Amino acid sequence: MHNKANVLLARQPIFDKKLTTIGYELLYRPIPSDNEGWQQDHGDLATNEVLVSAFDDVGIEHVTSGRPAYINFTEHWLKNPPPFNPKSVVIEILEHIQATPENVSAVAALRKRGFLIALDDYLGNPAQDAFLPHVDIIKLDILALENIDKAKRIIDDKGKDNFLWLAEKVETQLEYEACLQAGCDYFQGYFFSKPANIYGNKLGNNKTLILELIAELQDPEISVKHLEGLLSKDPALSFRLLKLINSAAFNQQNKVESLQRAVMVVGLVQIKTWVTMLSLGKLEDKPMELSKQSLQRAYFCQSLSQSIPGIASDIAFTAGLFSNLDAYFDIPLLHLLDKIHLQKDIKTALIKKSGKLGFIFTTVLFMEKGEWHKIRWPLWKKTGLDPSQIEWLYLDSINEAEQLLGSSTG
Numbered sequence: 035m036h037n038k039a040n041v042l043l044a045r046q047p048i049f050d051k052k053l054t055t056i057g058y059e060l061l062y063r064p065i066p067s068d069n070e071g072w073q074q075d076h077g078d079l080a081t082n083e084v085l086v087s088a089f090d091d092v093g094i095e096h097v098t099s100g101r102p103a104y105i106n107f108t109e110h111w112l113k114n115p116p117p118f119n120p121k122s123v124v125i126e127i128l129e130h131i132q133a134t135p136e137n138v139s140a141v142a143a144l145r146k147r148g149f150l151i152a153l154d155d156y157l158g159n160p161a162q163d164a165f166l167p168h169v170d171i172i173k174l175d176i177l178a179l180e181n182i183d184k185a186k187r188i189i190d191d192k193g194k195d196n197f198l199w200l201a202e203k204v205e206t207q208l209e210y211e212a213c214l215q216a217g218c219d220y221f222q223g224y225f226f227s228k229p230a231n232i233y234g235n236k237l238g239n240n241k242t243l244i245l246e247l248i249a250e251l252q253d254p255e256i257s258v259k260h261l262e263g264l265l266s267k268d269p270a271l272s273f274r275l276l277k278l279i280n281s282a283a284f285n286q287q288n289k290v291e292s293l294q295r296a297v298m299v300v301g302l303v304q305i306k307t308w309v310t311m312l313s314l315g316k317l318e319d320k321p322m323e324l325s326k327q328s329l330q331r332a333y334f335c336q337s338l339s340q341s342i343p344g345i346a347s348d349i350a351f352t353a354g355l356f357s358n359l360d361a362y363f364d365i366p367l368l369h370l371l372d373k374i375h376l377q378k379d380i381k382t383a384l385i386k387k388s389g390k391l392g393f394i395f396t397t398v399l400f401m402e403k404g405e406w407h408k409i410r411w412p413l414w415k416k417t418g419l420d421p422s423q424i425e426w427l428y429l430d431s432i433n434e435a436e437q438l439l440g441s442s443t444g
Contacts, residue, residue, distance in 0.1 A: 040065050042425050044404035045097060045432070048104065048200065048222045051214060053321035057124060059104040059202075059222060060097065061404030065421045086116050094122050097429065099436050104152060112140040120148035124171065129155035133164035142168045152200065158188045171198045174218070176209060186216035207231075224403070226321050229360045241363055244313045249374040251306045258302065262293045265309070274312050275305070278438070303348055307332075311355065314362050315439075326435050328358045331398050334431035338394045338424070341417040345379075345390050353380045353391055354398065401428050 042065055045058040094103055104124045107115070109131050125144055131137060145151050145168050152171035156162065157178060172192070174185045189199055194217045201213035204223035207230040213221060237245065247264060250256065265272045272293075279290045279299060290296050297305055315325050331354035339350035356376065360367040371381050383391035393413070400408045401424070411421060419427075 040422065042404075042406050042421060043097060043429065044402055044406075045103075046222060046224075046404070047226070047323045048220055049226070049321065049323070050220060053221075053226065053323075055099075055101065055321070055323050056220065057102040057104055058098045059126075063404075063406065065425070089118075094118075096433050096436075098122075099432075102150070106154065109137060112137060112144065115144060120150075124150045124152055126152045126154040126173070127165060127169075129157075129162075133162055138164050138168065141165055145170075155202075156188070158184075158191070166192070166197075169197060171200050171220070173200045173202050173222075175203055176201055176213065176223075177203045182209070182212040182216050185213065185218070189217045226324055227327055227358050227361045229364045229366070231364050237363065237365070241317065244316065245363060245370070245373065247313055248310050251310055252374050252376060256302075256306070258294060258297050261302075261305070261309070265293065271309070271312055271316070275308060278308055278312070281438075307348075307351065307355065317362055320362055322439070324358055324361055326439055327402070328355055329438060330431045330435040331355070331357050331395075331402075333434045334398050334401070334428055335391075335394050337427040337431060338397060338419075339391075341414075341419050342390055342394065345394070349377060349379060350391060350394060352376065353383050353395060356380065357384055357395065397424070401425075 042063050044061040046061065047055045048057045048059060050056050089097075097103065102124050103122060104126055105118075106126045106128050108128065112125075112127070112131070113136070115125075125141075127141060141151055150170045151165075151168055152173055153162065153165055153169045154173050155175045155178060156172045157175070174188065176182065176185065179185050179188075185201065198220060199218045200220035200222060201209075201216075201218040202222040204210050204213060204221050204225045206225050206228060209223075210221055210225045250264060251261075265275065275293075276290060276296065279296045290299055293305070300308075311325070311329060314320075314328070315322075332351045333354070335350040335354035336347045339345040339347050356371070356374075359370045363370060368381075368385055371384065379389060379391050382389050383395045386392060387396050393410070397409055397414070400406065406421075409424075414420070414424060
């Protein structure tokens with residue numbers, strides 16, 4: 035395990051019009067300590083210290099996979115910026131920061147140093163307009179604006195081509211499409227991991243075949259020979275699997291050139307999991323971020339399960355991997371889980387979010403959304419895991435997913 039940074043971090047992807055991930059907003063807060071009063075009395079300084087400490091220990095490139103980190107700057111930070119690389123960070127001006135001459139001058143100086151500047155939660159308030167000559171990106175809070183028409187009016191008023199327009203808190207595919215029509219360039223929120231249409235949706239041939247393959251892979255009695263027969267129908271999938279096995283992620287000295295050899299190296303259970311993951315990655319109408327999130331959840335569930343007796347780590351991994359299945363196929367999750375005959379514990383965890391596995395899964399969801407106050411920390415403490423250890427498992431799951439997907443693409 036790494037050195038422990040005293041901070042909770044979560045990341046939220048930011049997409050362009052093609053749903054390619056172009057950056058991550060970092061949500062963060064200091065881990066609660068016995069000395070809460072000091073934290074409240076020295077808010078800016080404490081936040082500065084824990085966040086810079088986290089970047090030093092973790093490496094920002096691991097948290098954001100080498101893409102820019104969008105970070106909220108307090109008024110103190112604008113005038114006393116941490117030692118961040120301008121190429122690694124997009125500075126977000128918080129909505130409550132007043133556009134005083136001193137603050138505007140601080141923002142102008144940061145932009146001169148090479149930082150991109152984003153104005154956060156802009157609602158068209160003229161009081162913030164003094165910042166605009168020094169701003170590159172304007173973030174529109176879709177929830178606060180109440181409807182997309184208001185966003186369009188702001189974009190038209192301030193000039194579509196004068197800024198990059200980022201719609202945040204986009205929660206559905208319909209909202210994403212409306213923001214796209216309104217003139218937004220970037221999009222932030224969890225719309226990518228929700229089904230686009232769950233009623234009356236007929237699966238195309240490609241999705242039907244992939245779902246059938248996944249269902250067969252869940253058979254606990256499946257043989258290597260039968261799996262080889264399934265893969266022989268899709269040479270491209272076989273090639274990507276062998277490429278993955280031969281990647282640096284497994285530190286293989288001798289090249290693996292057959293499925294039998296691959297099973298010897300990593301085991302049949304692991305092979306079935308990778309084939310499932312690679313199959314889902316073939317759904318070209320879905321962004322890569324969906325695969326990253328699914329795999330990251332799988333690793334995180336697996337890591338957390340090791341502290342809770344009675345939960346097999348491979349079951350926890352499968353639960354995380356399949357938690358986004360409805361978003362892949364645009365069909366309700368309960369219907370899909372019925373089709374592929376998963377263990378009852380997995381269905382209970384994903385649908386009802388109950389039981390030991392449900393406890394793990396809800397923790398994973400709260401961590402990735404930065405909803406740390408909803409996590410049942412006292413229960414985790416009883417398992418032997420404190421918040422900083424859980425944070426490191428979360429960051430490790432990001433790193434593992436990035437490494438593996440980097441090995442399986444291209």
